Amino acid sequence: MSNTLMVAKKEFLDLLNSRLIVLILAWYVIVFVLLFYELVSTDQLMNVDNPVKELFIRYLYTLCYYGSLVAVVLGFSSMSSEISGKALNTLLAKPLYRDTIIRGKMIAAVGFIAIIFFVISLLYVLGILLFIGSPLVKLNAFLSVLPLAFMLYLLCMIFYYVVSMLALIVIREQSLALFMGFLFWILLFYFIPNEIFTGSIDYFFGERIGRFVGGMSHLTMLNQMFGYMDIQGVLVEKGFEVMKMALYCFIGIILVHIAFLRRDVS
Amino acid sequence: MMPIFMVAKNEFSMLLRNPIVTIFGVLMMVFASVYAMGGSVTFPRFQIGDHDFVFFYVGIGNFYWMLSMFFAFFSMCIGISSIADERSNHTFSVLFTKPLYRRDVLAGKFLGIGIFMLFALVLVFSLLTSFIIIVFGGPSSLAELVLRMGTFAFVLYLSCIFTLGLVMLLGIIFNKAEALVISLAYISFEWLTPTGLIPQSLGDLQIISPMILFVFASCRPGNDLLMTTLPYDIWLANALPFIVLLLAEVVIVTLINCMLFTREAV
Numbered sequence: 354m355s356n357t358l359m360v361a362k363k364e365f366l367d368l369l370n371s372r373l374i375v376l377i378l379a380w381y382v383i384v385f386v387l388l389f390y391e392l393v394s395t396d397q398l399m400n401v402d403n404p405v406k407e408l409f410i411r412y413l414y415t416l417c418y419y420g421s422l423v424a425v426v427l428g429f430s431s432m433s434s435e436i437s438g439k440a441l442n443t444l445l446a447k448p449l450y451r452d453t454i455i456r457g458k459m460i461a462a463v464g465f466i467a468i469i470f471f472v473i474s475l476l477y478v479l480g481i482l483l484f485i486g487s488p489l490v491k492l493n494a495f496l497s498v499l500p501l502a503f504m505l506y507l508l509c510m511i512f513y514y515v516v517s518m519l520a521l522i523v524i525r526e527q528s529l530a531l532f533m534g535f536l537f538w539i540l541l542f543y544f545i546p547n548e549i550f551t552g553s554i555d556y557f558f559g560e561r562i563g564r565f566v567g568g569m570s571h572l573t574m575l576n577q578m579f580g581y582m583d584i585q586g587v588l589v590e591k592g593f594e595v596m597k598m599a600l601y602c603f604i605g606i607i608l609v610h611i612a613f614l615r616r617d618v619s
Numbered sequence: 620m621m622p623i624f625m626v627a628k629n630e631f632s633m634l635l636r637n638p639i640v641t642i643f644g645v646l647m648m649v650f651a652s653v654y655a656m657g658g659s660v661t662f663p664r665f666q667i668g669d670h671d672f673v674f675f676y677v678g679i680g681n682f683y684w685m686l687s688m689f690f691a692f693f694s695m696c697i698g699i700s701s702i703a704d705e706r707s708n709h710t711f712s713v714l715f716t717k718p719l720y721r722r723d724v725l726a727g728k729f730l731g732i733g734i735f736m737l738f739a740l741v742l743v744f745s746l747l748t749s750f751i752i753i754v755f756g757g758p759s760s761l762a763e764l765v766l767r768m769g770t771f772a773f774v775l776y777l778s779c780i781f782t783l784g785l786v787m788l789l790g791i792i793f794n795k796a797e798a799l800v801i802s803l804a805y806i807s808f809e810w811l812t813p814t815g816l817i818p819q820s821l822g823d824l825q826i827i828s829p830m831i832l833f834v835f836a837s838c839r840p841g842n843d844l845l846m847t848t849l850p851y852d853i854w855l856a857n858a859l860p861f862i863v864l865l866l867a868e869v870v871i872v873t874l875i876n877c878m879l880f881t882r883e884a885v
Contacts, residue, residue, distance in 0.1 A: 376800045383804075422803055430796040527707075528700030531799065532639045536646070539692060543811060549681055550650070553657020 356449050360457025361464070364431065368465045373430055377423050381473050384419050389480045405494040409502070410579050412477050412495075416470065416506040417575055418542065421513040425534040427465070428517025431458055433527050455613050458518075459511075459606070466510045470503055494582075501584045508598040509571060513538060515605035522612045545570040574598055622719050626727025627734065634697065634735045643693050647743050650689075654682055655750035662755040671758045675767065675845040678751040683838060683845070686743070687775055688810040691830075694736065694779040695802050698786030701728055703795040725880045729787065729873060736779050740772045758847075766851055771837055771844055774858075777865045778833035782806070784872035791879050829868055836861035 368374060388411050445451065481492050517534035524530040544550055546567055555563030567573050574594040581587045588595060634640055658678060665673045705711050714724055748768055758764050785805065789798040809830040825831045835858070837844050842857040 371796075373796055373800065376797055380800065380804050419807065422807055423800075426796065426800050426803065429799070433796070526638070528696070528704045529638050529642075531699065532642070532696045535692065535696070535803070536642065539689075543688070544650075544685075547685060549657075549685055550653060553653045553661075555657070556660040557653075557656040 356453045357456045357460065360449070360454055361460035364458050364461035365464050368427075368431075368461060371430075373426070374465075377426070377469065378472060380423065381415070381419070381469065382476065384415050385473065385476045385480070388415060389484070393484045405498075406580075406582060408477070408481070408495065409498050409582065412473075413502050413505060413575070413579065416473060416502060417509040417571070420466075420469070420506060421509045421538060421542065421571070423469070424466070424510040424513035425517045425538055427462060428514040429521060429527075429531050429534055431462065431514075432518055432521040433530075436521065436527075451614050452610055455610055459515075462514050463507070463511070466507065466514075467503075470506055474499060474502075498582050501582070501587060504584060504595075505575065505578065505598070508595070508602055509575075511602045512571075512598070512605050515602065515609050519605065519609045519612055522609065522616050541569070541571050543572075546572045546576075568597075571598070571601075622723045623727045623730065626719070626724055627731035630701070630728050630731025631735050634732065637697075637700070639693075639696055639700065640739070643689075643739075647689070647746065650682075650685075651743075651747045651750050654747070655754045658751060659754035662751075670756065671760075671763075671847045674751065674755060674758045675847050676843075678755060679748070679768070679771075680838070680845045682747060683771075686747070687778070687833065690736075690740065690743075690775060690779050691782050691806055691810045693739075694782040695786050695806050697732055697736075698783045699790060699795070699799060699802060701732060702787045702790030703793075703798045706790065707795045721881045722877045725787070725877055726873075729784065729876070732783055733780055736783070737776055740776050740779070744768055744772045763847070763851075767844055767847075770851075770855075774833060774837045774844075774862060774865070777862070777869060778829055781829045781865065781869045781872060784869060784876060788872060788876050788879070791876060826864070827868075829865060832861050832865040832868070836865060 392408070392411065445454075478492060478495070481495055513534070516537050517530075520530040520533040520537075521527065524533060551563050551567040554566050574597060577594050578587050578591050581590065658681075662673055662678055665677055667673070668676065705714075711724075715721070748764070782805075786798070786802045789801050792798070793801065809828065826835070837858070839858070839861075842854055843849065844854055844858070
C-alpha cells in the first residue's frame with residue numbers, strides 16, 4: 354500500500370473512531386428531521402407542481418449549507434489534535450513527504466464526506482418512502498439527481514475543509530484559526546450574499562460591481578443552480594458557476610500544499 | 620483587589636490583545652463603511668414616514684439582524700477560546716495551582732468577557748450610528764437616540780452573554796472539538812437558519828429560545844423598539860417580561876457553569 358493510502362487509512366479510521374462522527378451525524382439527522390417535519394406538517398410538498406424538485410432543493414441546501422459548517426469542523430479537527438498532541442511531529446519524522454500527509458488527509462476526508470452523503474441520502478429516500486405519495490416514481494426522480502447533488506456537495510465541502518486546514522497551518526493559535534475558518538464560511542455563505550451588504554455596494558458602486566461581489570459567494574452560486582435537476586443541465590447552463598466552485602477548491606488545495614510544505618508545524 | 624476582579628482584569632486585557640478581536644473590529648469597520656455608503660444613496664429616497672422614522676426603522680433596523688448574528692458568532696468564538704482552548708492547552712492546570720477558588724476563576728472570566736462584550740457592543744453601535752448620522756443626518760432628539768440605541772445594545776448584550784455562558788458550559792462538559800460542533804449547531808440553528816426551523820417546530824415553547832426572547836424583547840411586530848411612533852415607556856412595559864426571562868436564563872446558565880466547573884476534574 355502506498356504511503357498516501359496508509360496515511361488516508363489512518364486518518365479515516367481516526368475520524369470513524371472519534372466521538373465527532375456521532376455528533377456530526379446527530380447534527381445532520383436533526384436538520385433532516387426538522388426540515389422534513391416542516392415540509393410534511395405544512396403540506397408544502399403537496400401544493401407544488403414538482404415535489405421532487407422542492408425536496409431536492411431542501412436536500413441540497415441541507416448538504417451544502419449545513420454541510421460546509423461540518424467541513425470547517427472536520428478540517429480543524431483533522432489538524433488541531435495532531436498539532437497539539439505532537440502526533441504530527443512524529444509523523445513528520447517518518448520517511449514521508451509532507452505532501453503525502455496532506456494528500457492522505459484529503460483522501461480520508463473525501464471518503465468520510467462520501468459516507469455522510471450516503472447516510473443523508475438514505476435518510477431522504479426513507480423520508481420519501483414514508484411520507485410522500487406514489488413514492489416509486491418520485492424516488493426514481495430523486496435518485497437521478499443524486500450525482501449532481503454529490504458533485505456540488507463535494508465542491509462545497511472540500512473548499513471549507515481545506516480553508517479550515519489552511520488556517521490552522523498558517524496561524525499557530527488554534528482559536529484564531531478556528532475563528533478564521535468560520536469567518537470564511539460566514540463571509541461566503543451569509544455576509545456577501547446578504548442584501549444589506551451586496552445591496553449597499555450595488556447602490557453605491559453600481560450594479561456590475563454589486564453582482565460581481567455577490568457572485569463570489571457560494572450561496573449565490575448554489576442558488577443559481579437550484580433550478581436544475583441534472584449534471585448536464587447545470588454544466589451547460591451554469592458551467593461558469595461550477596468552474597468557480599472548482600477553482601475555489603483548486604486554489605485552496607494548492608495553498609494548503611504550499612503552506613504545509615513551507616511552514617514549521619511544531 | 621478581589622480574586623474574581625483580578626481574573627476579570629486579566630481576561631479583559633488578554634482579549635484586548637486577541638487577534639480575533641482585531642479581525643472582528645476590521646470586519647465591523649468594513650460593514651459599517653459599506654452600509655453607510657449604500658445608505659447615503661438609499662436613505663434619502665425613502666418616502667415613508669418622517670426623517671426620524673427612516674433613521675431608526677430603516678437606517679438602524681436594516682443592520683439589526685446582521686449585527687446581532689455577528690455578535691452571537693463573536694461571543695461563541697470568544698467563549699470557545701476562553702474555556703475549551705485553555706482546557707486543551709492545559710493552561711487551567713497552571714491557574715489551579717494559584718490560591719484561587721475555581722468558581723472565582725470561572726466567574727472572573729465570565730465577568731471579564733462580559734465587560735469586554737459590553738465595551739465592544741457600545742463601540743460598534745456608536746460607530747454604525749455615527750456613520751448613519753454622517754450620511755443621512757441625525758434624529759431630532761439626541762436623548763431618544765441614546766435611550767433607544769442604549770436599550771437595543773443592552774438587550775443584544777444579554778443575548779450575547781447567554782451565548783457566551785452556553786459555550787462556556789459546553790467547553791466545561793465536552794472536549795474542544797465536541798464543544799465546537801455543538802456551539803456551532805446552536806449558533807446556526809438560532810441565528811443562521813433562514814427558515815427559523817427550531818422556533819416553528821417548538822410551537823409555543825419557542826419562548827425558551829434566547830434568540831426568540833431577544834427578538835420579542837427588541838423588535839416584536841407591534842412592539843418595535845425602533846418604531847419611533849411607539850413611546851419608549853409603552854415599549855418597555857411590553858418588553859420587560861421577555862428581558863427579565865432572558866436575564867434569568869443568563870443567571871441560570873452562569874450558576875450551572877460555576878457548579879459544574881467547581882466539581883469537575885480538569
